[in-house]
Amino acid sequence: MPEGDTVLRTAGRLHAALADRTLTRCDLRVPRFATADLTGRTVLGVVPRGKHLLMRVEGGLTLHSHLRMDGAWRVYDPGDRWRGGPAHQIRAVLGNAEHTAVGYRLPVLELLRTRDEEKAVGPLGPDPLGPDWDAATALRNLLAEPTRPLGEALLDQRNLAGIGNVYKAELCFLARVTPWLPVGELPAPVATRLVTTARQLLDANRDRPVRVTTAPAHRGHAPGERLWVYGRTGRPCLRCGTPVRVADQKGRPTYWCPRCQSGPTP
Numbered sequence: 001m002p003e004g005d006t007v008l009r010t011a012g013r014l015h016a017a018l019a020d021r022t023l024t025r026c027d028l029r030v031p032r033f034a035t036a037d038l039t040g041r042t043v044l045g046v047v048p049r050g051k052h053l054l055m056r057v058e059g060g061l062t063l064h065s066h067l068r069m070d071g072a073w074r075v076y077d078p079g080d081r082w083r084g085g086p087a088h089q090i091r092a093v094l095g096n097a098e099h100t101a102v103g104y105r106l107p108v109l110e111l112l113r114t115r116d117e118e119k120a121v122g123p124l125g126p127d128p129l130g131p132d133w134d135a136a137t138a139l140r141n142l143l144a145e146p147t148r149p150l151g152e153a154l155l156d157q158r159n160l161a162g163i164g165n166v167y168k169a170e171l172c173f174l175a176r177v178t179p180w181l182p183v184g185e186l187p188a189p190v191a192t193r194l195v196t197t198a199r200q201l202l203d204a205n206r207d208r209p210v211r212v213t214t215a216p217a218h219r220g221h222a223p224g225e226r227l228w229v230y231g232r233t234g235r236p237c238l239r240c241g242t243p244v245r246v247a248d249q250k251g252r253p254t255y256w257c258p259r260c261q262s263g264p265t266p
Contacts, residue, residue: 002067004050004162005205008129010073011048014055017075017099018043023057025095033111038063038094049121049130050161055094056114064120065092066108076100124161128199129206139195146184150175151249153183160195162202169230169255170213171198179254181263214238229255 002010026038042058053073055063065071074084077099084090084104092103103109112120125141126134141159153159154168163171172179175194177186186194205211212226225238232244232255242259247266258265 002051002069002071003164003167003202004048004127004129005202005208005211007048007051007053007067007162008206010067011046011053013075014053014073014101015046017101018055018094018096019045021096021098023094023096025093025100027093028063028109028111029091029093030109033109036111043094043096048127050124050127050157051164052121052124052161054117054121060114062112062114062117063092063094064108064110064112064117065103065106068107071106072104074102074104076102121161124157125159127161128202129162133199135192135195135199138198139191142195143183143186143191147182149180149249150177150183150186151179151252151254154179154198155250155252160198163198165252165254166211166227166230167198167201167213168252170201170228173228173257173261174213176261178256178261178263178265179249180265185263229257231255 020042022040022042023038028034028036038057038061044056044058046053046055051066053065057063072084074082076082082102084102089104090102091106091109094101126132126138138160142153145153150172151168154163154171155165168179171194174197175190201213210226214226214228228238229244233246234243236242237244237257237260240257240259242257244255244257246253246255248254256265
């Protein structure tokens, strides 16, 4: 599931393949920008912002995309077979003499003036993997609505950018509270530690092909033991052995250990 760490790696691959090279192919397969042609322009760089990707192109233009649940960018060399999905799922093709970047299932794809990027990403909170990271601001944002359930507050990109459903579940487990606990009921040291842990987890996974949140003593990197609770419905908690539970929270499957985590549940 694309979250801040995945988007950072994607930006790195796109930047390595396209930056400082002239586009020789451009095909944006969304109605609004289907006639836009960026060929002949140089890609200046690709940067992440939370879950957003900003590809800056010569001439003051930015191609803005968002992966959401299952979007992806793939980079291919000449002669490679495109394996990111069927052709009807392709939303963008950008290429130069050495590489081709193909965007699959992109729910957001728009061409902006670079000076207008803030219209797309301005409302976002601090990015744990970005140069704008500010733990104090993130904490203040997170606690701004004291009655809001913690899980919902963590997913609100206006609070801190880059946290998705996986990290939501894992952070709540590590804080030993349920995702339904009102954020105002978090003890101050726990709230502070939670924000710090969010950055630590994303940073630890920024270069990993497989996301890991558990401690070595609990996993040994074995498949199925890389995450504390996410996706482990009915399996024993890696800390106490109690079966992990799952319930819906605002349309998202939400996992928790009923013994290790205190607070309200559905």
